[in-house]
Amino acid sequence: MNSPISLNGKHVGVIGGSRYFGPRLIEELREAGAAVTVINRGSTPPPPGVTRLLADRDDEAALRAALADRRFDVVVDQVCYTPRQARIAARVFAGRTRRYVMTSTVEVYAERGRPGGAPLAEAVVDLSSQPVDLELPWDEDEFLGTHYGEGKRQAEAVLAAQQAFDFAAVRTAHVLGGADFTGRLAHYVERIDAGLSVLVHARPQPASFIHDAEIARFLAWTAAADFTGPVNAASHGALDVRELCAVLGGRGGDGVRYEITPAGEPASPFSFDRAYAVDTARAERLGFTFSRTADWLPAVAKEARA
Template identity: 25%
Template sequence: MKVLFIGGTGLISQAVSKLAAEKGIKLYLFNRGNRDGLVPEGAEIIVGDIRDKESAAAALDGYEFDVVVDWIAFTPEHVQTDIELFRGRTKQYIFISSASAYQKPLKHYIITEEGTPLENPYWQYSRDKIACEELLMKEYANAGFPATIVRPSFTYGDTMIPASLNSWPHPWSLVARMRKGLPIIVHGDGQSLWTMTHNSDFAKGFVGLLGQQSAIGEAYHITSDEVLTWDQIYDAIGAAAGVKPNLVHISSEFLISYDSELVGGLLGDKAVSAVFDNSKIKQLVPEFMATLPFAEGIKRTIEWFEAHPERCTEDEEWNKQMDKIIAAHSSGFKKG
C-alpha cells in the first residue's frame, strides 16, 4: 500500500508515521524537509510546500497513492487545493478534523459520530474544520471524492505536557511551576470530564483505517476510553513529576476576562465534559484499543523531557500571567 502523508512529523502524525512504516506500508512524507530527525526508517521524503499549489503539483507529478492523509489542512481553501491535486490520484483521502468540532455546549456528554452535531460558536478553528468536513462530504456526494474524516481529541506524546493552561512553546513551564510549589490554575471546579489519548494509541486506530474502502464517506473519532476529571489530570502530571500540585480553581469566565484568546480553548473545548464512544472505529478496526493510561503516558513524557534538558525551558511571561490571574482572583477583582 502506497500512502502519502502531507506533514507526517507533527505531534500526532509522527507516531502514525512510525507505526505505518513498521507495518510495511510504503510511506511518503510530503513536507518542507525541516524535521528529518522525525522521519521513520523506510519512509521517503518528497520535499515541497502544500501551500504553494503550483510547486506542490510539480513535486507530486507522476505519483499516485492508495491513500493520501493531510495532517495540516485547517481551512476549506486548504482542502480545496487537496481535492484539485488528488482527484483521480488516490483511492482514499483522509482529512484530519478535530473533536472540538462537536457541539458546544453538548446536549449529552457522551459523544458519537452520528448522534452529536457539529457546532462550535466559540472557536473559529473548530468552525473552519466543520467547513472543511462539509466541503469534503459535498465532493463525496456529488463527485465521488473518496473522503474519510478523522476527529482526534486531546492527543499528546513525549514532547507535549497536556493541560488546559500551559505555555505552548515552553510546555515544561507547568512542571517547573509544580516543582516550585507555585499554585496551578485549573479551570472551573476541576470535576468536568475529559479524555487524554497518547499518540501511540491513536496511531493504532488510525493505521487500521488506511485503505479501508468502507471508511469512505464516513467520520471517526479515535480516543482513549479512559475518562478523567481535570483535577485527576493535573494530579497525574504532578505525580509523574514527583510532587503534589497546589491546585487553584478559577472559573473559565474569570480566566477569559483576563485573556480573551482562551474562549476557544475553554468554552469551545476543554471546559466542556467530553466522553467519546469509540464503538464505530472499533467495529472497523477490531484490534484497536487504547492501552496506555494517562498516569503512565505522562510519566514517559516527563522522562523524555528530563532526558532532553535543553527542552526544559520556562516561559516567564506565561508564569507572570498565571501569577497575575491568581492574585486578582484571590482579591476578588475581575478585569473588565
Template identity: 40%
Template sequence: MRKNILIIGGTRFFGKHLVRRLLAQGHRVTIATRGQTPDDFGNTVQRLQVNRRDEAAMHAVFAHTSYDLVYDQMCYSPLDAAIALDVFAGKAGRYLMSSTIETYRHLVGTIQRPLSEDDLDLGQVSIDWHYPWRDPALADASYAAGKLQAEAVLLQDGRLPFASLRIAHVLAAQDDFTGRLASYVRTVQQGLPSHHLAGVGRTSFLNVEAVVDAMLWAGQADFLGPLNLACAGSLSAPLHARIAQLLGKPALLQASFDAETANSPFDYSHDYVMDTTRAHSLGHTFPAIDSWLDKLILDLHAHLQATDAEAACLS
C-alpha cells in the same frame, strides 16, 4: 499488502512515528512538506517539497502520481480541502484527514453525554469561502471551524474516498509542540497553584502510540466519514493532583469562576468527551488512559529535569 502511501506532513509530533511504523510494515512512503523541518528518515522515504496551500504547486508536484493511501495531516481549512479534492480526485485509493476533537467544541455544555460522530451533520455545515483562513493571526481562533469545514467540503463534494480521524488531545513526554502536559508538570515541580474552572469538565485523551495505532488501523480499513479516536476513560483539569501525587508534591488546586485566571490547559466548564462506539463497532479498541498516563508523566518529569540540568551547565 505493501502500499504506496503519501503523508502530507509527517516530520513532527506523532507524524514522525506514523512514518516509522509504516516503513516498518514495508510500505513505500512519500512525505510532502515545505522542507523546513529536518527529519531522520534518511533514504527510506521519498521527499517532495511543496506548500500544500499553493494550488498550482500541488498540481505540478502530483500531476503524474497516484497513491493507494493519503494521510493529510496539514488540512486546516476548507481552502486546503478544496485543493486536496482537485489534486487527488481519481489519484488516491483512500484519503485520511487528521481532524480533531475541537470540531465538537461549540457543542460543549449543550449535549450532556459523550459526543458522537452523528452529532455533527457534515452535509449541513455551511462553508465560508470568504473568511481569512490563511491569516496567521487567526490560526488559533479559526482552528476548530477550519477543521470542521474542511471535513464538510470533502464529504459534500464526494470525489475522494474520504475519512476524517477526530483525534482527542494527544499527550507526549517529548516533541509535543503544544507544551500542555509539560505546563502541568512544570507547575507541580515549581510548587505553583493550578487555577482551574469550577466546573471541572472531563475530556478525552490519547498517547502517541495509541493515535498511531489507530491511524495504521484506519489505513487498512475501508470505512468512510468521520471517526472519533480516544483512549478509554477521561480526565479533568485536576490532572494536576495526579501529577503531584506521582511526584510527591502537594496538590495546590484552586477553583476559579473566571476563565481569564485559569492556567489549566485542559480546562472545561462541562464534560468534553468523545464517544468511540463507532470505532469499536468497526473493530478497533483503544487502551485505557490509566495503562500509560503515570509512566508518561514520570518520563516527562525526568526529561524536564534533564533539560534543566543541561541548561544550568551551559549557563
C-alpha cells in the same frame, strides 16, 4: 488486542508528518509494509527509505507540479486546518488517490458539549449541513488560532462532500506524549513541580486523551481500512483537569495547588467548562480496541520530567 495492520504493496502519501506523532505514523505505515512518500515544505528531513516531495500545500500549482504523475493508494493529511486547504486537496488529489484520511480533532465538538453531558458521538456534528465559508481570513494566524475547531469542521465538510475519493476523518482526542511541541503537558509538570497554582474552572468537565503512539497506530489502521466518515479516537477513561493533575503530580495529587478562574476567563490547558469526552463506540465496532488512559499516563508524566 488489535490485529496487525497490513499495507503491503500500498503507496501512502503523508501530508506533513514531521512533528509530534507524525514520525511515529510514518514508522507505523512502513512497518505495515507501505511505501511512504512525505509531502511537505522540507523543514525536517524524512527518515531513511521515505520519499519526500517538496511543496507548500497552500499553493495549488506548486502542489500539482510536485505530485506530477504520482498516484497513491491512500493519503493521510496531517495538516489540513481550513476549508481552503481542503478545497485545494479535493481538486489536486482527485484521480491521484482512492482513499483520503484527514487527521481531525475533538475540537470540532467545541460548544457541542455541556456540563455533565454524555460522551460526544460523531453524529453530533452533521457535516452535510455544516456551512463552509472560504472568505473568512483563514490565512491569518490569530484568526486560525481562535477558530481551530471551526476550521477543522469546515475542512471535514469540504472533503466529505467531494466524490473523487473515499474520505475518513479521525477526530483525535487530546494527544499526550514526550514529543509534545505544544507545551501543554510541560505547563502542568513545571507548575506542579514548582509549587505554583494551576488555573482551573470551578466545575471542570472531563476530556478524552490519547497517547501519541496510539493515535499514530490508529491513523495507520484507518489508512488500511475501508470505512468512510468521521471516527473518534481516544483512550478509555476521560479525566477532568484535577484528575489529570493528580496523576501528573503523583501521590494522588497531594500538594497540587489550584486557583479557580473567574467565569468567562481562560484557564489552564485541558480545563474545560463543558464536556470534552468522546464516544469511541464506532471505532470499537469497526475493530480497533483502545488502551486505558490510566495505563500510559503515569509513564508520560515521568517522560515529561526526563
